[in-house]
Amino acid sequence: MFILTEIRDTVALQPHTFGFEPTEVIARELNKKYANRILQDIGLVISVFDLTKCGEGKVRYGDGCLWYKVEFRLAVFRPFISEVLIGKVKSQDEDGIRVTLTFFDEVHIDKSQLPAPCAFDSSRQKFFWAAQMEPDTKRTELMDSPFQERLYIELDAPIRFRVEGDEFYDDEPGPPKAAQGAKYDLTVSKRPPYRIFASIAGQGMGPLEWWAGVGQADEQNNEQMDE
Amino acid sequence: MEIIKARAAFLSNYEVYSLLQEMEAKQLEQTRAIMATKKEENSEDLYKGPNYVVPEEVSENVRTIQVELLQYLNNENLPTARQSEEAVAHLTRGLRKYQLTKAEKLQIVNLCPQSVLELYVIVEEMESRFENDVDDILKLVQEKLAERSKNTQEAEETYLADVVDAEEEQDIWGGEGPSQYLEEEFEEGADDFEPMLDIDEAREPQD
Numbered sequence: 057m058f059i060l061t062e063i064r065d066t067v068a069l070q071p072h073t074f075g076f077e078p079t080e081v082i083a084r085e086l087n088k089k090y091a092n093r094i095l096q097d098i099g100l101v102i103s104v105f106d107l108t109k110c111g112e113g114k115v116r117y118g119d120g121c122l123w124y125k126v127e128f129r130l131a132v133f134r135p136f137i138s139e140v141l142i143g144k145v146k147s148q149d150e151d152g153i154r155v156t157l158t159f160f161d162e163v164h165i166d167k168s169q170l171p172a173p174c175a176f177d178s179s180r181q182k183f184f185w186a187a188q189m190e191p192d193t194k195r196t197e198l199m200d201s202p203f204q205e206r207l208y209i210e211l212d213a214p215i216r217f218r219v220e221g222d223e224f225y226d227d228e229p230g231p232p233k234a235a236q237g238a239k240y241d242l243t244v245s246k247r248p249p250y251r252i253f254a255s256i257a258g259q260g261m262g263p264l265e266w267w268a269g270v271g272q273a274d275e276q277n278n279e280q281m282d283e
Numbered sequence: 284m285e286i287i288k289a290r291a292a293f294l295s296n297y298e299v300y301s302l303l304q305e306m307e308a309k310q311l312e313q314t315r316a317i318m319a320t321k322k323e324e325n326s327e328d329l330y331k332g333p334n335y336v337v338p339e340e341v342s343e344n345v346r347t348i349q350v351e352l353l354q355y356l357n358n359e360n361l362p363t364a365r366q367s368e369e370a371v372a373h374l375t376r377g378l379r380k381y382q383l384t385k386a387e388k389l390q391i392v393n394l395c396p397q398s399v400l401e402l403y404v405i406v407e408e409m410e411s412r413f414e415n416d417v418d419d420i421l422k423l424v425q426e427k428l429a430e431r432s433k434n435t436q437e438a439e440e441t442y443l444a445d446v447v448d449a450e451e452e453q454d455i456w457g458g459e460g461p462s463q464y465l466e467e468e469f470e471e472g473a474d475d476f477e478p479m480l481d482i483d484e485a486r487e488p489q490d
Contacts, residue, residue, distance in 0.1 A: 057294075057296060057393060058293070058294040058295075058296070058298075058299045059290050059291070059292065059293055059294060060290075060291040060292045060293075060294055061286065061288065061289055061290065061291060062286070062287035062288040062291045063284060063285065063286055063287060064284070064285040064286075064287055065284045065285070084341075084342075087342070087345045088342040088344070088345065091342075091344050091345040091348050091349075092344040092345070092347050092348035093344070095286075097289065098286065098289055102299060102302075102303075102348055102352060103302065103303075103306065103345065103348070103349070105294075105302065127287065129291065131294055131299055131302060134290075136386060138386075139386070139390065140390060140394065140404050140405055142358070142360050142361060142394070157355055158351045158352070158354050158355040158358075159348055159351035159352045159354075159355055214358075214360045216404065218404075258404075259400065259403065259404070260400045260401065260403055260404040261404065264360060267400055
């Protein structure tokens, strides 16, 4: 779920911080710059893990700062493909489910990644899984299934999912072109800079309550078999 | 900014958790210092000398991620808050004898599977690869964790007593301790961490 990333950067320390231990101030400045930010193709930065190398502070012409060249390691949130994580259902619509991890909420589960057969109940605005039915049952048939047999995915329910992929999107507009002038195109929908695509198809995946007790039953069966 | 190595090593949830705990403790100290200086300033407006510095407050983005991530890791569905450095070390040492991949081991440490099903989700082709070991692995996961979940406070006290063991008081969240188990490519960074466990013993073998 978390990784370490090595980065090199130059940090300026303001004169009023000269009284402190430099490494602590450097770490604080780096945290200010990187924490809770998304680095392209790296992930969501949590905080500085440690400083590995630190040069001598140098004064440049023009300001009173001390400039340090530092190498440091960041703790970064970047789950690997096929990793299993636990989150909470944030919202759902016809296209799929969105999951939040409290500190990160761009986890998307497409409707094709739900356990089959699955359908969206628009009157309740929730997906449900009809575990008793055949996997290729049509939606109309699913909607006729008795309510007791439907397993709904509730809002805020803790959910276990598998990471299937992720995508970065650089939203930097780049330098404005002189011919266009300063114009903002508001029609382009904003894409999040980092998204995770997940799946809950398969044994043991999905809301935790679906599977509560199933493992224990398995365990007992195993024990019985052993005996 | 220049990226030297995008993925230098994996971190377990517990390592991140202890890093955040440590940061929070430090910030608390700083906040107290700030409060103290503010009080002083109110009482008399004096020149504090050339070496006097005003402590800075923690910036907002740091605080946000810290609080939200701690909230996530303290979630009852995750075992992180119930783990201890000793438990993680015990678990990684115990898992060594099974032919698990690094990613599988990391996830077992992160999620602490309680049932066969939860383990099945993490380990690929579990039935064929670990036909007879499943119960043993689950038992191993339980061992140190259960100790703390029964009565967290009581267990924590005994744990503290065990570790500190009449030595001088040490910060239990101190430094890089747990990172030694999962991180392999790195030498120790230059910091003031004092190992409280025998690290050589706890370290994973170099691949």
